[in-house]
Amino acid sequence: MRCASITTEIEFSLVSTWLAAAVVYTWAKSLDTKSAAAGIGGQTFNGWQGFLDNHDPKRDRGLSDFDVDHRLVASFVYDLPFGRGKRYGANLNKAADAVIGGWQVNGIATFQKGFPITITAADTSGLLDTFGTNRANLVGDPNSGATGTVASWFNKSAFAQPEPGVFGSSGRNILRAPGINNFDLSLFKNFAITEQLRFQLRLESFNAFNHTQFFGVQTNVTSPQFGQITSTRAARINQLGAKFIW
Numbered sequence: 325m326r327c328a329s330i331t332t333e334i335e336f337s338l339v340s341t342w343l344a345a346a347v348v349y350t351w352a353k354s355l356d357t358k359s360a361a362a363g364i365g366g367q368t369f370n371g372w373q374g375f376l377d378n379h380d381p382k383r384d385r386g387l388s389d390f391d392v393d394h395r396l397v398a399s400f401v402y403d404l405p406f407g408r409g410k411r412y413g414a415n416l417n418k419a420a421d422a423v424i425g426g427w428q429v430n431g432i433a434t435f436q437k438g439f440p441i442t443i444t445a446a447d448t449s450g451l452l453d454t455f456g457t458n459r460a461n462l463v464g465d466p467n468s469g470a471t472g473t474v475a476s477w478f479n480k481s482a483f484a485q486p487e488p489g490v491f492g493s494s495g496r497n498i499l500r501a502p503g504i505n506n507f508d509l510s511l512f513k514n515f516a517i518t519e520q521l522r523f524q525l526r527l528e529s530f531n532a533f534n535h536t537q538f539f540g541v542q543t544n545v546t547s548p549q550f551g552q553i554t555s556t557r558a559a560r561i562n563q564l565g566a567k568f569i570w
Contacts, residue, residue, distance in 0.1 A: 329354035345400040357381050358391035377491055386496035387440040394433045403428050426514035436504040440497030444544045448488040459492030460545045477541050499514035502538035506531055526565040534560040
């Protein structure tokens with residue numbers, strides 16, 4: 325396996341007594357002829373499947389299964405300025421401070437392009453050693469027409485089933501699955517018990533806005549669902565927690 329990759333990362337950060345924030349943008353590109361079977365990426369078969377044609381490994385050169393060319397992550401931790409020793413309510417008594425003070429808001433926003441996907445086809449009559457994942461023939465522009473929808477993530481008419489005993493002409497990892505557009509938010513309440521001991525209540529919401537995160541795409545030309553998005557990532561998950569900090 326040969327691999328070539330390049331990564332560029334730009335980071336901005338802000339830290340103060342009440343706010344910490346960071347924004348990280350990553351541009352990367354990774355090419356190889358075979359990626360490790362780590363279960364990372366838009367599909368799983370590429371990792372354990374051999375080369376499409378063991379006599380011509382170069383035809384498998386393409387984007388790595390784990391390649392993500394654009395990724396932006398922004399995060400913040402904000403101590404609300406209310407309560408004893410803060411900007412507002414600095415002189416509150418302990419009872420009032422237990423209600424008003426010690427609040428903290430946190431968030432992480434993630435925007436990421438999707439992992440690469442390969443358009444597959446049937447190994448008709450089992451004449452090829454492709455473990456049933458021959459590639460489709462490329463007969464048009466997969467990005468033309470009405471694309472990017474649940475029913476048609478790419479131009480389905482751009483691909484066709486090869487003849488028996490013929491390797492498909494489309495390349496490995498030539499398209500991308502849906503990406504990520506996600507917000508995680510949390511609200512903490514800190515109670516000072518002693519100078520070194522705190523008790524913390526946590527309300528955490530993953531995919532806080534319950535935005536549908538599309539994931540799987542049917543990539544086999546023989547499937548009735550070919551070109552359709554068939555699965556999603558987890559919907560909103562809320563959890564409560566408590567812990568002592570010392």
